[in-house]
Amino acid sequence: MELSFIYLSFPFWRAEVSKITLYIAGIDFENRVILPEEFQQVKISGKLNDGTCIPHHQLPCLLVDGHPIVQTGAIARFCGKLAGSYPKNDDLLAAQIDQFIDFSTDITVLVSNTGRDDSQQEKQKKREALADGELGRKLNILENNIKDNGDWIIRDNMGLEDIAIWRLMGWLSSGTVDGIPTNILQRYPKIKRVCIAVDNASKIRDWVKLTYPEGYNRGNYHDTGASK
Ligand SMILES: N[C@@H](CCC(=O)N[C@@H](CS)C(=O)NCC(=O)O)C(=O)O
Known part of the structure; x- marks a missing residue:
């Protein structure tokens, strides 16, 4: 599975909670940093400069085999399940x-x-x-x-x-x-x-x-x- 994490340049909790969870579990992901001009564009158009869709015009966004997932909680649960630190049966x-x-x-x-x-x-x-x-x-x-x-x-x-x-x-x-x-x-x-x-x-x-x-x-x- 290919994971690409898209966020801004500062380590805010919305992104860190998921990135660190993946890192601790040894799961590789691309750590993609978006600069302020491109972020302005995301807010307006819901797209990165390369055309990648950011569904709610907000970051963080995680691309899973090219499929974008947004919302901090949704991403954290997804990453937590992959990493084994969020329960699947409890x-x-x-x-x-x-x-x-x-x-x-x-x-x-x-x-x-x-x-x-x-x-x-x-x-x-x-x-x-x-x-x-x-x-x-x-x-x-x-x-x-x-x-x-x-x-x-x-x-x-x-x-x-x-x-x-x-x-x-x-x-x-x-x-x-x-x-x-x-x-x-x-x-x-x-x-x-x-x-x-x-x-x-x-x-x-x-x-x-x-x-x-x-x-x-x-x-x-x-x-x-x-x-x-
Ligand atoms: N409900 C979203 C909120 C995310 C959010 O507000 N992200 C900020 C960056 S930290 C953002 O994209 N702000 C631009 C906007 O809301 O237009 C979540 O939980 O992820």
Whole structure:
């Protein structure tokens, strides 16, 4: 089976959850990076420059023997099944994993949509309020849905859900999201525990070394000090 993964140049959770899952399982795939001009074209026409169809005009997109699949959750489940890290015969565990993929989407949409059409100053203000308000509430809910013991969110080993949360929280706490303080995770020990465990996993370290720019800011899971 030929797999070609199409995404932008930054390691956002929507793509990383699936790419890393394939990488850990030793499944080869083409890692195709789309530059901003081509992405604008995708949004308008639903096509890459070479004519490849991107069905929902959004990324990520995975080509499976030339057939495009979109939507983060659909791609993650497909890759998880190929990799043996998403159950094919355990509907309860599958739904439990899905909950975290969908919750990651909820948080992403909440943050991205806040202040999107406002001036920089207004956006900054709304995002700061978000961190203390609805985003804080969501993080608290996430915290309460993570197992009390062990490293991982629901299982005894690292899964799609842990990788998704690691990268989403890395983005949120990296200082690159306007108005979101880098100490956003300080009140959530279990979220930080999961992020540190994923960040320290040897296959994750290998992937980071292989694909992330030198010194890439993967987030702030250790520091509980003042916001930078
Ligand atoms: N529901 C989609 C959303 C994907 C999404 O919003 N991707 C962004 C890039 S990270 C995008 O393509 N935005 C352009 C657009 O929505 O027009 C998913 O879960 O994959």
